[in-house]
Amino acid sequence: MLAYILRRLWQMVPTLLGVMLLVFIVFNWVGGDPSYILAGKRLSPETLANIRTHLGLDKSMPEQFLLFVQQVLHFDFGPSWSTQQPVGGILAARVGPSLMLTGSLLVVELLTALPIAILVAYYRGKLVDRAVTIACTVAMSISSLVYIIVGQYVLAYKAGWFPVQGWDDDSILGAWLFYIPLPLLLGLAVSLAPSVRFYRSFVVEELNQDYVRTARAKGLSERVMLFKHVLRNALIPVVTAVTSSLPFLVLGSMLLERFFGIPGMGNELLLAVDKSDFPVIKAITITIAISTMVFNLLADVLYKWIDPRVELK
Amino acid sequence: MIKKSLLLVALLVSAAGSLQAADMNKVLHVAYVAPENGFDPAKTTDLYSSGISENIFDTLVTYDYLARPLKLVPNVIEAMPEISADGKVYTFHLRKGIYFSDDPVFKGKKRELTADDVVYSMKRLADPKVNSPSAYLVTDNIEGLHDYAKSLGGKPFDYDKVLPGVRALDRYTAQVRITAPNSSFIYILGQIHIAMVAREVMEAYAENTMAHPVGTGPYMLKEWKPGNKIVLEANPNFRHFELTSDGSGQGVDAEIASYLKGKALPLVGRIEVSIMEEEQPRWLSFVNQQLDLTSVPFSAVSRVLRPDPAHPGRSKLMAEWEKKGIRLQQELMPEITYYYFGMTDPVVGGYTKDRIALRRAIGMSLDRMRAIRDLRKGQAVPMQNVIPRNFPGNDPNFHGAWEYDPAMANALLDEAGYRIGADGFRTQPDGSPLEIEMATSPTAVDRQWNEAWQEAFDKIRIRLRFKVAKWNELYKASTEGKLQLWGSAWTADYPGADNFLQLLYGPNSGQTNHTFFKNDEYDELFRKSLLLPDGPERNAIYDRMNRIVVGLSPWIFGDVRVGNYLSNPYVRGYKQHPILITTWRYLDLQK
Numbered sequence: 001m002l003a004y005i006l007r008r009l010w011q012m013v014p015t016l017l018g019v020m021l022l023v024f025i026v027f028n029w030v031g032g033d034p035s036y037i038l039a040g041k042r043l044s045p046e047t048l049a050n051i052r053t054h055l056g057l058d059k060s061m062p063e064q065f066l067l068f069v070q071q072v073l074h075f076d077f078g079p080s081w082s083t084q085q086p087v088g089g090i091l092a093a094r095v096g097p098s099l100m101l102t103g104s105l106l107v108v109e110l111l112t113a114l115p116i117a118i119l120v121a122y123y124r125g126k127l128v129d130r131a132v133t134i135a136c137t138v139a140m141s142i143s144s145l146v147y148i149i150v151g152q153y154v155l156a157y158k159a160g161w162f163p164v165q166g167w168d169d170d171s172i173l174g175a176w177l178f179y180i181p182l183p184l185l186l187g188l189a190v191s192l193a194p195s196v197r198f199y200r201s202f203v204v205e206e207l208n209q210d211y212v213r214t215a216r217a218k219g220l221s222e223r224v225m226l227f228k229h230v231l232r233n234a235l236i237p238v239v240t241a242v243t244s245s246l247p248f249l250v251l252g253s254m255l256l257e258r259f260f261g262i263p264g265m266g267n268e269l270l271l272a273v274d275k276s277d278f279p280v281i282k283a284i285t286i287t288i289a290i291s292t293m294v295f296n297l298l299a300d301v302l303y304k305w306i307d308p309r310v311e312l313k
Numbered sequence: 314m315i316k317k318s319l320l321l322v323a324l325l326v327s328a329a330g331s332l333q334a335a336d337m338n339k340v341l342h343v344a345y346v347a348p349e350n351g352f353d354p355a356k357t358t359d360l361y362s363s364g365i366s367e368n369i370f371d372t373l374v375t376y377d378y379l380a381r382p383l384k385l386v387p388n389v390i391e392a393m394p395e396i397s398a399d400g401k402v403y404t405f406h407l408r409k410g411i412y413f414s415d416d417p418v419f420k421g422k423k424r425e426l427t428a429d430d431v432v433y434s435m436k437r438l439a440d441p442k443v444n445s446p447s448a449y450l451v452t453d454n455i456e457g458l459h460d461y462a463k464s465l466g467g468k469p470f471d472y473d474k475v476l477p478g479v480r481a482l483d484r485y486t487a488q489v490r491i492t493a494p495n496s497s498f499i500y501i502l503g504q505i506h507i508a509m510v511a512r513e514v515m516e517a518y519a520e521n522t523m524a525h526p527v528g529t530g531p532y533m534l535k536e537w538k539p540g541n542k543i544v545l546e547a548n549p550n551f552r553h554f555e556l557t558s559d560g561s562g563q564g565v566d567a568e569i570a571s572y573l574k575g576k577a578l579p580l581v582g583r584i585e586v587s588i589m590e591e592e593q594p595r596w597l598s599f600v601n602q603q604l605d606l607t608s609v610p611f612s613a614v615s616r617v618l619r620p621d622p623a624h625p626g627r628s629k630l631m632a633e634w635e636k637k638g639i640r641l642q643q644e645l646m647p648e649i650t651y652y653y654f655g656m657t658d659p660v661v662g663g664y665t666k667d668r669i670a671l672r673r674a675i676g677m678s679l680d681r682m683r684a685i686r687d688l689r690k691g692q693a694v695p696m697q698n699v700i701p702r703n704f705p706g707n708d709p710n711f712h713g714a715w716e717y718d719p720a721m722a723n724a725l726l727d728e729a730g731y732r733i734g735a736d737g738f739r740t741q742p743d744g745s746p747l748e749i750e751m752a753t754s755p756t757a758v759d760r761q762w763n764e765a766w767q768e769a770f771d772k773i774r775i776r777l778r779f780k781v782a783k784w785n786e787l788y789k790a791s792t793e794g795k796l797q798l799w800g801s802a803w804t805a806d807y808p809g810a811d812n813f814l815q816l817l818y819g820p821n822s823g824q825t826n827h828t829f830f831k832n833d834e835y836d837e838l839f840r841k842s843l844l845l846p847d848g849p850e851r852n853a854i855y856d857r858m859n860r861i862v863v864g865l866s867p868w869i870f871g872d873v874r875v876g877n878y879l880s881n882p883y884v885r886g887y888k889q890h891p892i893l894i895t896t897w898r899y900l901d902l903q904k
Contacts, residue, residue, distance in 0.1 A: 036792070040446030041806075042825050043792050047395040050444045074555030082350050083539045084523045090539060149593055157597045164601055165594040166587075169542070260593050263541040271540045273347055276785060 001304075005297065012293045024065050027278055033057075034081050034276035055081055068282060075284040082275045090189060090268065097167065098252030098264035100176055105187045106249060109195055110242065112188065117199035121279045125202055128193040132196065139193035148259050151186040168213040184254040192278065204233040209233075235306055243299035247291035248313065251284070335531075335547035337582030339902050344589040348540035351523025354508045355438050355445040360804075363505045364894035365543055365586070369414075370528035373405055373431065374499065376892055378899055379560025379569060382705060383808040383892060385503055386558075387528065389426060394502075400494030400844075401456075403502075405431065407485040410704050412550040414533040414848050416516045416525075423550065423586035426509060426529050428481035433472055433512045435479045435489070447506035454481055455499055456490045472512065495843045496851075500807030503892075531579045531898045535561050536708055543586040545897075549653050554578050556899060560888075565642070569886050580886075580901040588857065600637070605797065605884050605902065609641075615691040618686035625685075626694040626875045638882025643875055645703055647891040649696050649813060653828040657794045660741070661749060661895035662829075669866055670729035672724035675749070675798075676715035676869040677701035677867040678769035682719075685872055688761050693872035699859055701873050703891070706855040713863040714870035719772040726773060739774050748776040752787045752799035760799065791827045800871070801827065808892060810855055814839055815903035817862060830867040 035051040036043070052058045057065060071077050077087040120129045156164045162182035168174035183215065207230060215225045219287035252266035265284065303310045335678065351360035354370055357363060375388040387393055389411050394403040412671040413419070437443055438451045452459035456478035458832050462470070478490050484623050491498055501507065511527060518525035531551045536544035556573040557736040560566030589595040592610035599607040618628035618641075619778040630641045654672050656662040661672060685693045695715050701705040730742030740745045751766060753759045763779055770777035780787075780796070790796050803825075806812050815821055818839045819831040838854050838861075878889045885901040 030783075032783040033789055034785065036785040036788045038446065039802075042446075042449055044449060044824055046441075047444075047448065050441055051446075054444050079521075080539070084351055084356075084521065085539055093538065108766055152593060152597065156603065164597040164603060165589070166603070167542075169538070261541070261587055261589060261594065262771075263538055268540065268893055275781075 001301075005301070008297050008300075012290075015293060016072070016286070016289060017069075020068060020286065021065070023282060024068055025284045027276075027281060028061070031278065031281075034278065036194060037275055038081065048259035071279075072286055073283065077279045078278050080272075080277050081226045082271075083278045087279045089227050091265065091281065091283055093267045094252075094263060094265045095250055096172070097262050098173070098257070098266060100172070101180055101187070101256060101262055101264065102181055102249040102252055104176070104180060105183055105191070105214045105253075106242070106245065107254070108184065108188055111192050112194055113195035114238070116192075116196050116197055118226065118231065120196070120201055121200045121207060124200075124207070125205070136193035136197050139189070141196075144190040147186050147189050148255055151182065151189070154257060155185075156182055165259065167261055167263055169263075179260065179262070182255070183260045183262065187253060187256055189233055199234075199238060202237045203230060206230045206234045232306065236303055236310075239306065240299055243302065246295045247288050250291060251288060318879060320409055331340065334577035335582040336880060337547065339581045340583045340585055340898060341606075341902060342585050342598075343596065343606050343897075344595050344604050346595070348588050348590075349543065351539075352526035352534060352537075353522040354510070354526075355434075355443055355447060356523060358446045358506070360894055361384040365534070365545070366505050366508065366526065366528075367530070367895055368506065368511065368532040368545055368584070368897055369526045369530045369534060369548075370769070371411070371426075371530050372503050372508050374503045376503065376890065377560075378556060378557045378890065378893075378896065379558045379566045379888060381561065383704070384414075385499060388503075389509070395501070396500060400496075401491050401507065403489045404482070405487045405489075407431070407487070408552075409485060411529050411552050413511050413514075413527055413529050414548040414550050415528045416514060418511075418514050418527070424511060427484050428487040429484075430509045430511060430838045431487040432479050432481050433515075434509045435507065436472055436476070437510065437515065438507060438830050439734070441465060442470060445506070446735065446819050447504070449772070450501050450504060451479075451505055452638070454491045454495060454501065456469075456492050461490050466903060493843075496846050497807065497809040497811050497843065500809050500812075504806060514745075530728070532584060535583075537788055537884060541588055545584040545849045547582045551579075554898075558802070565888055569888055569899070572885050576901075579898040584598060584897055585756050598877065599881070600634075600639075601658050602881055604881075605900075606878070606880050607885065609692065611692075614877075620654070620690075620691045626692065628877065634879075639888075640882070640884075642878045642879065642887070642889050644882075644889045644891060645694065645701070646876045647701065647704070647808070648802055649699070649701050649873060650800065650802040651696065652798060652800045652871060654798055654867055655794055655796050656799050656829045656831070656867050659748070661797050664832075664865060667729040668723045669864075671731065672866040672869075673715050674725045674731075675769070676866060677718045677722035677725075678773045679765065679869065680717045680769070681714070681872065684762070684765050687876065688758075688765065689872065692705065692875045692877065694875070694894060696870040696872050698816075698854060699817070699862055700810040701805070701813065704805070704813075706811055706852055708852070708859075713859055715866070722773045726775075731775075733774050737774060738776050746776075748778055748796045750778045750780050752780045752782070752790070752796045754787065755781050789796070792823050794823065794827075794829045796827075799827075800807070801869075805892060811839070811843060814842070814855070814858055817858075817867065828867045830862075832861055832865065834860045 034055065035048055035057060038051050039047050056064060079085060080090060116132065120132045123129050152164060156162045163179060166181050169251055212225060212230060215229060250265060251269065252264035254266035254270055255262040256262065257267040258270065268280065269284050316546045323459060325817060345361045347361055349365060350357045350359055351362055352366050352369060354366040357366070371389045373388060374385045374393065377386045389408055391406045391408055394405045396403055407426060407428060413424045413426065415784045425805055430718060435451050435455065438445050438448050439462045441462055452462060457476045458478055461476055471874050481487050507621040509529065512524065514527045524537060531548055532545035533548045535546040536542065555575065555577060556570065559570045573818050585863055591893045592612050595604065595607055597611045597615055598604045617631055619631055627643060631637060655660045662668065681695055685691065685695065695714055697712045698707050702709065714754040726739060731747065734740045739747050752765055767777055787796065787799060791799060803813060815824050817828065817830045818826055819836045822829045822831065835858055842851055859860040876889065880887045882901055885903055887896065892894055
C-alpha cells in the first residue's frame with residue numbers, strides 16, 4: 001500500500017508540470033495582455049513599458065515559465081496584478097466561505113439524494129420511480145440561473161424568509177445560519193435531480209446482480225440485503241463521484257457566490273479571469289490540480305477500504 | 314463638587330479635541346457594480362478605487378457640491394491658487410490645522426498637512442518606480458518633472474532634490490510652474506490621482522500602498538476585502554467642514570442647503586460598500602432598504618421608469634416606487650459614446666473624398682434613435698458634438714451627427730464609386746472587394762449592437778465582419794492603430810472641453826487618440842484653445858474643431874447615456890455629481 005501511495009505521489013510531478021505548462025500556454029495565448037487593463041485611460045509607451053517590467057512580462061517566455069515553477073515550488077504566487085495584495089492572503093480569506101457553502105451542500109445533497117435514489121431504485125418501474133424520474137428530468141432541464149433568480153426573488157424578497165444577500169465577517173456561525181441557508185437550498189435544488197438519477201443507476205445495477213437474487217433465495221431480509229450488501233457495493237461509484245468533486249469544493253460556486261455576495265473563491269476566480277490577473281489564476285488552478293490528484297489517490301485508498309477485493313497496483 | 318467640575322472640564326476638553334461630528338451609529342450601505350483595485354490614488358485609475366480614495370484623501374481644489382455649471386472651489390487651500398500673469402506659476406496657501414488620520418507611522422503624534430506633502434505627492438506621481446498610470450498629469454504639465462524622471466535611468470527618485478517645477482516656499486505655501494499656460498491645469502489639481510499623501514506613510518508601506526491609505530479626508534479605511542467589501546469610518550482628525558454653497562437655491566439644492574446648514578460634515582459615521590456585480594441582488598437589496606443608494610438596473614428600466622414622451626431621455630418613477638418614497642435623480646452622464654474608424658487603415662481611413670463618403674454613409678446607415686429606444690431603453694440622448702451636453706463649450710444648436718438616411722448613404726456610396734457587384738455587395742472604387750471589420754466583445758450587450766450594425770451594413774450593401782475578442786486585446790490593437798471600426802466611450806476627468814477634444818489631437822495618437830486622426834488645423838486650434846479662458850473666443854475655436862471632425866468624419870457620433878440615480882426616502886442631502894464619484898460626505902440617514 002505504501003509503495004503504491006509513493007508511486008502515485010511521484011507520478012503527480014510530471015502531471016503537475018503538464019498542468020502548469022498548459023495553464024501558462026493558455027493564459028499567454030488567450031488571456032489577453034493585462035498591461036492594457038492596468039495602464040488606465042491614457043496609454044503611453046513609457047507607462048506600458050513600466051507596467052510590463054513591474055509584472056515581469058518583459059522577460060522571455062522560458063524565464064516567465066521558470067518563475068512560475070519557482071512559485072509553485074514555494075507555493076508563493078506573489079501579489080495580485082490588479083490589487084497588489086499577496087495572492088496567498090486573498091485565497092486564504094476566500095477558501096473558508098466557499099467551503100462553508102459547498103461543503104454543506106455536498107453533505108446535504110448526499111443525505112437527501114442517496115436515500116431518495118435507494119428508495120426509487122428499490123421500487124424501480126413503479127409509480128414512485130416513474131414520478132421521481134419525470135420530476136428529475138424536468139428539474140434538470142431548467143437552467144441553474146433560473147433557480148437562483150427566481151429563488152432569490154420569491155424566497156428572499158417576496159416572502160422575506162431569507163436575506164437577499166450578504167455575509168457575516170465576524171461570525172462563522174452567524175454567516176452559516178443566516179446567509180448560507182438560501183444559497184444552500186437553491187444549490188440543492190440545482191444538484192439534487194442529477195444526483196438522484198446518478199446514484200439511482202448504481203443501486204439499480206447492483207439490484208440486478210446475481211448475488212441479490214441468491215441472497216433473496218436464501219431468505220435474507222430485504223433490509224439486510226439492501227443496506228448491508230447492495231449499498232456497500234453501490235458505494236464505490238458514489239465514492240468516486242464524491243471524491244472527484246471534493247477538490248472543486250475549494251472553488252466554491254461561482255453563480256451562488258456572485259448572486260448572494262459570498263466572499264468565496266468562485267467569485268474571486270471570475271474576477272481574476274475578467275482582469276487577466278494571472279497570479280490569482282495560477283494559484284487557483286494549481287491548487288485545484290494538486291487537490292484533484294490528492295483526492296483521486298484518496299479515492300483509490302478508500303475503494304480498498306470499502307471493498308477488500310479491490311487490488312491497488 | 315471639585316470632582317464634578319474636573320469631570321466637566323475633561324469632557325469639554327475631549328469634545329473640543331475631537332472635531333468629528335459623525336454619528337458612528339449611522340451606517341451608509343452602498344454597492345459598487347464592479348470591483349475596486351486598491352487605494353493608492355497614484356496607482357489606480359478605475360472609478361471604484363478612485364471613489365474610495367476621494368473619501369480618504371484630499372486634493373488642493375474640489376468641486377462645489379451643488380453648483381451647476383460645475384465650479385471649482387478651494388479644498389485644503391485658503392483660496393483658489395494665485396496664478397502669475399503669464400499663466401505658468403500657481404501658488405497655493407495651505408490652510409493650517411489640517412491633519413492626516415492617525416497611523417502607527419506617525420508614532421502617536423498628530424501629523425499636519427504641509428507644503429512638503431503637496432510637493433512630495435506631485436513628485437511621487439512622476440516616480441518611475443511608483444509606475445503611476447496618471448504620471449502624465451504632472452509630467453506633461455509641470456516643468457522639469459518629465460526630464461528628471463527620464464534622466465533617472467533606473468536610479469531611485471530623489472525626493473529631496475529641489476526641482477524648479479514644484480517646490481515648497483514655506484511650511485504652508487507650495488508653488489508649481491507649468492510648461493505652458495493651460496486653462497485646464499486647475500482641473501487637474503482636482504483629480505484624485507494627485508491627492509496629498511504623507512511621505513513617511515508611503516515609504517513605510519512601500520510594498521503595499523494599495524491597502525494602507527492614510528489621508529486628510531473625511532473617512533479612513535477600516536476594512537478591505539478585495540472585490541467583496543470595503544468599510545470606511547469617519548476620520549476623527551477631519552477638519553471642521555460645512556456645506557457653504559446654495560447651488561441654484563431652488564428645488565433639491567435649496568432642500569440640501571437648508572438641511573445641511575450649520576452642520577459639521579460628515580454626518581454618517583460608517584460606510585459599507587459591497588461589490589454586487591449582478592443587477593438583481595443589487596436592486597432587491599435597495600428596495601429592501603439593505604442599500605441606501607443605487608442606480609436603476611438596466612434590466613429593470615421598464616419596471617421602474619415611465620419615459621416622458623415629450624422629453625427624450627427624461628423619465629419619472631412608476632407610482633409603485635414613488636409611493637415608497639424612493640427618489641429619482643436623472644443626470645446626463647459626463648461622457649460621449651462613439652464609433653471610430655482607424656484613420657491609418659487602407660480601407661476606411663484616409664482623408665480622400667471617397668473615404669469620407671464611405672465613413673459618412675456608414676454613419677447614416679445606423680438608426681440611432683431606434684438603437685436608443687431598443688438597446689438603451691430610451692435612457693440616452695443622441696450625441697451631436699464632441700463636447701457633451703452640459704459642458705462649457707457645448708453648443709446645443711450644433712447638430713454634428715449624420716442622421717439616419719439609408720437612401721442618402723447609398724447615393725453617397727454610388728457617387729464615390731463604391732459600386733454594387735454581381736454578388737449584391739459593394740466593391741471599393743478600384744474594384745477590389747470591400748469588407749469592413751468591426752471590433753466587438755463577446756458580451757450579450759455587444760451582440761445586440763452587432764445585430765443593429767449588421768442590419769445597417771446590409772442596407773448599404775457592404776459586407777461586415779466582426780472581430781470578437783476580449784476587451785484588453787482589442788484595446789491593445791486599438792492603440793496600435795490596427796482596428797478598422799470599434800465602439801468607444803470617454804468619461805470626463807474634469808469638466809473641460811479639451812478633455813474630450815484631445816481624443817482627436819494628433820500628438821495623442823496611440824494614447825488617447827485611437828482613431829489616429831491627424832489634422833494640422835485641428836491640432837493648432839487645440840493648442841490655441843488651451844491658452845484661452847472660457848468665453849466666446851474659445852467657443853468659436855471649439856465650434857471650428859467640431860466642424861472639422863464632422864467634415865472628415867473619423868467618428869460616428871453615438872449617444873450620451875442618462876444616469877438614473879435612486880435614493881431611499883430616509884437619505885438626506887443627496888445630489889448626484891457629474892464629476893465627483895461619491896457624495897457620501899454630504900449624506901445623512903434619517904431612518
